[in-house]
Amino acid sequence: MKLVTAVIKPHKWEEVREALETFGVTGMTVSEVSGYGRQKGHTEVYRGAEYDVALVPKIRIEIVVDDADADDIVGIIVKSAQTGRIGDGKVWVVPVEAAVRVRTGDRDEAAL
Amino acid sequence: MKLVTAVIKPHKWEEVREALETFGVTGMTVSEVSGYGRQKGHTEVYRGAEYDVALVPKIRIEIVVDDADADDIVGIIVKSAQTGRIGDGKVWVVPVEAAVRVRTGDRDEAAL
Amino acid sequence: MKLVTAVIKPHKWEEVREALETFGVTGMTVSEVSGYGRQKGHTEVYRGAEYDVALVPKIRIEIVVDDADADDIVGIIVKSAQTGRIGDGKVWVVPVEAAVRVRTGDRDEAAL
Amino acid sequence: MDTGHAAWVLTSASLVLLMTPGLAFFYGGMTRSKSVLNMMMMSFGAMGIVTVVYILWGWSMSYGTDAFGDGKAGLFGNPFELFGLTGIDAGAYIGVAFQLTFAIITAALISGAIADRVKFSTWMVFVPIWVTLSYFPLAHMVWGGGFLSGADGALATWFFDDVVPVDYAGGTVVHINAGMAALVLVLVIGARRGFGKDVMRPHNLPFTMLGAGLLWFGWYGFNVGSFVPAATPGVAGESGAFYENSVQFATNFVGETGLVWVNTTAATAAAMLGWLVVEKIRDGKGTSLGAASGVVAGLVAITPACGSLSPVGSLALGAVAGAIAALAVGLKYRLGYDDSLDVVGVHLVAGLVGTVGIGFLATSDGLFYGGGVGQLAVQVVIALFAMLWSGVLTLVLALALKYTMGWRIADEDEVEGIDFVEHGETAYDFASRSGAPRGPASPLATSVKTEGANA
Amino acid sequence: MDTGHAAWVLTSASLVLLMTPGLAFFYGGMTRSKSVLNMMMMSFGAMGIVTVVYILWGWSMSYGTDAFGDGKAGLFGNPFELFGLTGIDAGAYIGVAFQLTFAIITAALISGAIADRVKFSTWMVFVPIWVTLSYFPLAHMVWGGGFLSGADGALATWFFDDVVPVDYAGGTVVHINAGMAALVLVLVIGARRGFGKDVMRPHNLPFTMLGAGLLWFGWYGFNVGSFVPAATPGVAGESGAFYENSVQFATNFVGETGLVWVNTTAATAAAMLGWLVVEKIRDGKGTSLGAASGVVAGLVAITPACGSLSPVGSLALGAVAGAIAALAVGLKYRLGYDDSLDVVGVHLVAGLVGTVGIGFLATSDGLFYGGGVGQLAVQVVIALFAMLWSGVLTLVLALALKYTMGWRIADEDEVEGIDFVEHGETAYDFASRSGAPRGPASPLATSVKTEGANA
Amino acid sequence: MDTGHAAWVLTSASLVLLMTPGLAFFYGGMTRSKSVLNMMMMSFGAMGIVTVVYILWGWSMSYGTDAFGDGKAGLFGNPFELFGLTGIDAGAYIGVAFQLTFAIITAALISGAIADRVKFSTWMVFVPIWVTLSYFPLAHMVWGGGFLSGADGALATWFFDDVVPVDYAGGTVVHINAGMAALVLVLVIGARRGFGKDVMRPHNLPFTMLGAGLLWFGWYGFNVGSFVPAATPGVAGESGAFYENSVQFATNFVGETGLVWVNTTAATAAAMLGWLVVEKIRDGKGTSLGAASGVVAGLVAITPACGSLSPVGSLALGAVAGAIAALAVGLKYRLGYDDSLDVVGVHLVAGLVGTVGIGFLATSDGLFYGGGVGQLAVQVVIALFAMLWSGVLTLVLALALKYTMGWRIADEDEVEGIDFVEHGETAYDFASRSGAPRGPASPLATSVKTEGANA
């Protein structure tokens, strides 16, 4: 299995979720993170003091998938999360040696 | 070494922590995440407008462990996090090539 | 490629970011997490009831890097995040099989 | 003016002034966390700009002698007569104090309908012009002895020369006026990006509860402070006339203010319950947002009627107003217009319920109390006239601004959040997350520059 | 009634009304974030339902003529005599206004003891019945010339016919009554799931500070507004009688209200410091929750005593009350009953300290001022009687509801959070996290449906 | 004292008391989330300790007969004369009530300058000594017929025997005094760790708006409550003297209080706009923090002047004060001193603008109204004297504490967060994150121990 991790723009979350659902992804784990990269944060002013906000909010998605589906899923995410503007994010894939469903103890493919 | 990642129900955190402590896990990194899966979120109503909340809160635990301990630790987590109801979560294992303790610079097994 | 994950003390974030920038790291993903380990949380008192706070806040940094840079980057993080006091955190490295830049679809090294 | 009465008017003016910050929280809690500051700034901005224009020409337009005609039952007072309050009787200042707070909150009420999407600069231009075109004239017509008062030549007298229209504290001048303006602005400005699709739920309901609590508290000044010694028409203290602290005056004062206080409370409580019951039946649960909304609906409905009803009549009026408003707020989704925080559903609807309800429930001559249809007809007439006046003038002004300054911020700015875009701020920075107490300064913002300060 | 006095009573009634939203924040800040809305709704719900019953029969039961016997020193007034306030003297409305706010907050005070776990529907049924059984009768007995007043035939006169029991603003009627009811409910309803094991720390201490500030502010209406012209027994304005604004009345009014204001402030300040000192000694640190709690403990303690003590005596009473309450709140862990937000530890304990403290500190006849034990004995007697009355009637009612509607929500619902389960809401949605300002609508909630609105 | 006047003073005292909790929110919202409780505790702590010392010797030092000399135009009253308020006229309590609230907020104002870094214990020792050395004497000098009053032998009479210095409600006694003390403390205590480098932005701007709203509301008590019947010098009711409720008194009361209310509002509104305009020009955006700050700057500036200006003059004074303060707050970065929440920039600067502005804008004898330079000169003199007095005494006290108890908490504690370190608490626990409504108790805090409670 593989662990696909995607970092995307928050307002694309809905589209990505729908695209993955359509493809048949039944589960994932999501978290709010901050991104640092080419896309720069903005500047705020408090009583004349300017603050640069270096980071921008992103949504981080983790999905454990069968080896077979990994590429398709990466493709789907890239497609559905794309705006073409700087800051769209990254997707990366890591090998998974084992997975278990806590409720049942089912292992690996059966766990997903 | 391995990286064991577990996504569990928030109110099971205490039990999991205690079980791992008993086993001898001295450290881990925890974060609050949102889960998407068979367990569905609920519906809220604001001035007659219904909102479906698609995600449910989960706790994400990351533990870097010796190869030897990986299976036991996965087992302990599954056991202590289980309620038998949908939404209990997942545990997965990923290979780790190196680990360092920042304070000392100790590497790998010594870093844990 | 490798995925370097670092868990550090929050107030060291700035230094780590600068050190990485100097080295030429152009992007990373950051999140606020809670750490459990040798460093103990503190105790609060509400109307005479004491609460132990088991976890301490940490910053979690994820960087996907070229194989070549992995060790240097780990070294830079360790160096810049070090205070020598308990709780400085951990850094670990995991293999990455693929990476994509969402905006362009560029893959692997080109995606970083 | 009697000193006891004066002490109460000073208290009341301060209470009504507090209502606008209260409104900022009532509304601010309902917005998304990226828009709360802008929502509050629309209220605070109104406090700033309306105060200035009220002192310059607002009082004069409201309570000065008619600008045109024989000076009787006119549309608005001469703005230059008492410009800058120069040459007014010292006894009138206390009336200015009380009245300017009404002008402020009326303008601020409108803001809830156009949350999250309007240029702050356009709002700050809209407000002073709107109060000049719509508020000051209506205040003059209703309370300044103008066209909607009981003065001879006034509208009511065209139909029934013996019936005096009743608007104790502002059902027409404040709520129908603001509600109608809100409706027009929503239609002119359009819906928020993602309306009906994205989730736009309240980001901080305790703030909304706080706002409801402060509004309820302040409303005692609004309603009970509107007591007018029978001896003078017009607003308390306006003329600066002095009343002997006679047994007679004291008895009137104690009796009327006590009744108005109780009625205000009765209607508010009943409306809260009315709204909760509708929710319980329709959605299965009574919500805190519903309770807060019901409180406001009840306060709005009783505003014009608080001097004419019995406590039990007030309970009835409140219950009806709460239930109707609870149903009304759902309509916007059907009709597809984005009255973001339900200003129309609450203020226009409940304002109409209260203004017209007087025709049924007035203990003196309400339909249910054996009175004829006269009062009812007159109430309907002034309500319609107020809607017409406010609607037309707001439309003209809203369109004029649309094609000059423009109302909307850019779509992407709306997504990013109006707080940052229009004010360069973020409402909250809870440095480290819940449960992780040793909060460092949030690591997510960096490198302070202070050139700004040196500019 | 004098107009200056009337102006102050109107202000006071409004201030006391504000105390209940203040309480909603004092309590709401102490709950967990998943329970804050329900906690606030228990207060707002009381504002709704108590207002209705007070207007219908509450005033009549409190200040009407005795339901039974010779109409003297009875247990409660005839609920039907002034039902719906029909036929009351116009001058009495202002008294209704002031008194109904006391009934509201007394009921709301109880809610803190049973936070996080009670069906909202059961609460909304409990409140109106409880005020009818326990509050209105005690108000009648103490302030309505009833069994705990100084009237002949009253309890006190059985022991010492010359000593009049003192409860200036509600030590027995409000605080001992609410505190005792809270204790009974906790025992009947039981502890929160995880009590003593899970962490249940305050989720928003600034809200608790806000609540303490608003309570302190409102309490001036509560205590200082309770001034009663010597001429009449019973509550200010109750009779609607008129007082000449003579030098004599003015002097009494200014002197007594000034003293009560200062005493209220003195005791509150001293209690805050008293609580902080206990914490500093016991836990090593003075906390903000302790300061807020001390403020309330001081206000509670001075409530019955504010008219009888000197400012220095008030400092003493406050310091003692703050220290004792600070120690008392710890007991629940020893005794293992879950008085969630310490209603017993604060209101019952400090209420007793204040009521009994009068016997020691009253400048007229307190033990420390050379008075005999008479006053002390009488104060103890009325305190015990109030505890007995409230305890028994609350127990009966609580058990009746337990076996009919039931009190508790399901255990899993308690874990999930009562706000969602009972009200279908979540208090907060800080869209994107701290430090990440470009907050989009939280990505974690999706797809708005509005059928609900069309139902 | 007239009962209407008394009713207003009671209301005003309560309003000013509320200002300090309001200040706690105004300041608390500006701190980082790890410091908010400590910031609020500095205000609440002042409410506790100042009340105690005010009752013991504060009133006596402020309004007692001069401690030295011929009892005329002295520096402070004899602390033992009315110690513990024993033997004061009953009519004076209401004056004590009103005045003690001024002492509380003056001390609390200082705290904003030294946010996040000061031992709570040192603060609690500083406050009572500071009010004794700096506040009570200045109150005596200005309002107690002392050295800065119009009494013969007073400072002003050395220069112009016909000009009476004007400080209606506390420009010198409160704002210049607190602002100067803040400046001295900042220099003695030093900057926060990371000042000018780390980001220290407000963690909860809605709280700051709430604070501004409550301050504005409470300020009506502050200014309008300072009305003094022409008949007596000194504070309203101080003497307990009784005024016939004559047409004359009523007319004065209504006229003066009405004007003061309107002027207060005018200056506040104009200052808010003035501050926003400066921001718009300098930074491109008007901020909510700017609006809130402008509100306070305007209130500060009009405080001494509210009785002497016309409404239009008040608009002018406010606009100037708002603009100047907006520029002044930037200076600290240039000068590199960490006046954390701009107490100097707002209170000292705007306090000077208002005090001196009277010399220009007073309708009676201001320079712009054809008066001579006399008033202007006198205003400058009393302002300088107040700065000198406060500066010197604060410096001595601050240094004494620095070398005894010490002011600063440890650096690492400052990083960790003063709330936990000094109070053992964390302000917020938003159990589960936004958008994830089924919040369990935060999993991040564990195992409750209650031994503490049993200690």
Ligand SMILES: Nc1ncnc2c1ncn2[C@@H]1O[C@H](COP(=O)(O)OP(=O)(O)O)[C@@H](O)[C@H]1O
């Ligand atoms: N090397 C990296 N490792 C992990 N995350 C990264 C890396 N580079 C970028 N990111 C994430 O991707 C987001 C977008 O990257 P950015 O450089 O801003 O734009 P783009 O990917 O379009 O060039 C960043 O905000 C960050 O969260």
Ligand SMILES: Nc1ncnc2c1ncn2[C@@H]1O[C@H](COP(=O)(O)OP(=O)(O)O)[C@@H](O)[C@H]1O
């Ligand atoms: N493929 C997946 N990859 C990553 N996390 C997953 C995946 N599937 C489920 N999860 C996580 O596990 C949680 C529980 O899964 P769910 O399907 O709801 O119940 P169950 O595991 O009992 O069948 C989800 O909320 C999500 O956080």
Ligand SMILES: Nc1ncnc2c1ncn2[C@@H]1O[C@H](COP(=O)(O)OP(=O)(O)O)[C@@H](O)[C@H]1O
């Ligand atoms: N085995 C582990 N797996 C993942 N994270 C860990 C592990 N051990 C420690 N950590 C993280 O590293 C942080 C510091 O570890 P700790 O034991 O407290 O100090 P040190 O690393 O200096 O010995 C912890 O708070 C936790 O976030």
